[in-house]
Amino acid sequence: MQGGLLLQVAGQLEPDGTRAELFGRIFEVFLILGTVVGVVAVGYMLYNAYKYRDDGTTQVEETGDVGRPTLGELPEGGGHGRKLLLSFTLSAIIVISLILWTYWALLYVEAGAAQPAEPEMEDGTTVEVTGYQFGWEFEYPNGNTTDGTMYVPEGERVQIVVTSSDVMHNFGIPAFKTKTDAIPGQTTSTWFGPVEDGEYTIKCYELCGAGHSYMTGTVEVIDPAEYERMFVEPMNSTNSSDGGTERVAPATAAGGGSAPTVTLPTDGGATTTPAARTATTEGVLRP
Ligand SMILES: [Cu+2]
Structure with missing residues (x-):
């Protein structure tokens, strides 16, 4: 037993x-x-404080011996040092x-x-994360992208490859105890999961400018079949994003191929594409 x-x-x-x-x-x-x-x-x-308390019966003055160590004596702690x-x-x-x-x-x-950051893992997925001032962009195995919301398949393991398009950021999901640097020109990779159904908060953990504290995002856990359809299968008219200006998001409640396609609002022109963002940033950094 x-x-x-x-x-x-x-x-x-x-x-x-x-x-x-x-x-x-x-x-x-x-x-x-x-x-x-x-x-x-x-x-x-x-x-010991209780055992050796002064209970009024000790006759110190008479014997003069309270067991004080003498100079040069090694402390044994009793029992010839066995206790020590x-x-x-x-x-x-x-x-x-x-x-x-x-x-x-x-x-x-x-x-x-x-683990090798292959686009398609056996039981899991790899998402490429790019931080920018001030938000997160996600690219999936089939090239589809989303901004602000990261979709991951329920019950599977997620590998992330993180970089930055401007300054240093740090990508973290507190609920998954996951956190890694986002460095321009470099990639860092880490993992989390298998994930349970729900919504989780993404935060930036590297002071990166005036909007740092607003640089949050959401992890949305969706049905694996839906994830497969939207983000793994080759892009076509039902799951592709339209020229990079419209972000296509899956309907979270639905499963299978019959889910209606939801189009996320675009973030308004100038800051939509990474190229435009870089130009804006360069303008800010080198006036
Ligand atoms: Cu940041």
């Missing part, structure tokens, strides 16, 4: 699942061990295990980020 329980605990410690679950588990383990260490340390201190050795060893084992285990968990996260 005890062996089974131990295996179960060990199984819990093996890094897997979503990033959010993994970081949640790291937090739990640190919280539990921190609580145990705190209770033991404070408890032992209180126990034991507490040092236990602390070292706990701290080193925590470091190793956390490192193992982070290797799992890094291994996910290092």
Whole structure:
């Protein structure tokens, strides 16, 4: 029975699942061990404070011996130093295990980020993210793009490849514990998921100008079949965006191919295309 329980605990410690679950588990383990260490340390201190309290019966003046250490005496902590050795060893084992285990968990996260960023993954998808002052643009495997809202397939793993078209930004989705730099001229890649149905907030985590605090976006989790139709299958008249000025978004509630096509409002001319945006930015940076 005890062996089974131990295996179960060990199984819990093996890094897997979503990033959010993994970081949640790291937090739990640190919280539990921190609580145990705190209770033991404070408890032992209180126990000794009580045990060696002045109860009025100690005759210090008569004997003159209160057990003070003498100069050059090594503290043994009683029992010829066994207590000291034991507490040092236990602390070292706990701290080193925590470091190793956390490192193992982070290797799992890094291994996910290092996966080849192919446009079509076996069970998941890759979305290219471009940050600009002040918003986010998303490009999907079939070349379709959206602005401000990132569509991802429910229950699948999402690889993101992030860059910037102007200054440094940082793309983050707090709910998924995902965050990575958006650097002009470079790409960084990371991952999250499998994602559950819902809407999640995207934020910029790098001070990037006057509109930084408004540089938010939304992750919208949609039906995988709908995602496939809109963003993976080659673009045609039913799923393509019209010359880059109209953004095509899927109907979130519907599944399958019969969903009506919703056209998002365009963001009004000058700032729509990346080229126009770059020109605007250059105008701002080099007047
Ligand atoms: Cu930004």
